[in-house]
Amino acid sequence: xxxxxxxxxxxxxxxxxxxxxxxxxxxxxxxxxxxxxxxxxxxxxxxxxxxxxxxxxxxxxxxxxxxxxxxxxxxxxxxxxxxxxxxxxxxxxxxxxxxxxxxxxxxxxxxxxx
Amino acid sequence: xxxxxxxxxxxxxxxxxxxxxxxxxxxxxxxxxxxxxxxxxxxxxxxxxxxxxxxxxxxxxxxxxxxxxxxxxxxxxxxxxxxxxxxxxxxxxxxxxxxxxxxxxxxxxxx
Numbered sequence: 001x002x003x004x005x006x007x008x009x010x011x012x013x014x015x016x017x018x019x020x021x022x023x024x025x026x027x028x029x030x031x032x033x034x035x036x037x038x039x040x041x042x043x044x045x046x047x048x049x050x051x052x053x054x055x056x057x058x059x060x061x062x063x064x065x066x067x068x069x070x071x072x073x074x075x076x077x078x079x080x081x082x083x084x085x086x087x088x089x090x091x092x093x094x095x096x097x098x099x100x101x102x103x104x105x106x107x108x109x110x111x112x113x114x
Numbered sequence: 115x116x117x118x119x120x121x122x123x124x125x126x127x128x129x130x131x132x133x134x135x136x137x138x139x140x141x142x143x144x145x146x147x148x149x150x151x152x153x154x155x156x157x158x159x160x161x162x163x164x165x166x167x168x169x170x171x172x173x174x175x176x177x178x179x180x181x182x183x184x185x186x187x188x189x190x191x192x193x194x195x196x197x198x199x200x201x202x203x204x205x206x207x208x209x210x211x212x213x214x215x216x217x218x219x220x221x222x223x224x225x
Binding site: 043103 | 148150156157158160163202204206208211212213214215216217218219221
């Protein structure tokens, strides 16, 4: 079955440290991949996406992600965490299929410690 | 530019009462429309999606229904709310690129 797995429902980093949020998917066909960010009591905002082409994707707020087909992964990184990065992050995947269905991971809450 | 609005933002309803959440999209035509529910620690659950007027697909059996009376309007309804219907409901739209654009969300508390 096609699925999306985010490892770690809570991640804590110190301000200025590397942020690494993990996402793996299960699919035999490379899907479209997305990372979204959600601040409390708000909707989700697209951070970045991978469809085709360059496997290293840069997004907003200094985040980037790399699509690794051999590892079926799309991990999100940021070199230096800022207090404003504290939020919940969702990995999402659009698997190949007949309609526009997007499957979300359970989310990772990022805490940034001053 | 495209915008999406959903309302009400907050709703407190007694068990057994009806529900209507509305969502409208502006600045695009024939979008795909979605209703998601978000529960703590469970990510986003797709409830309904629509690829056109009057075309509704349900992902999970439940106490809710959806309708799309106009191209850019999507409504989530219930005749009788259950306690388990409490949650944060998100409307979203997309075109063929697959990325979703979300509304601000509606927090429903059923008492």
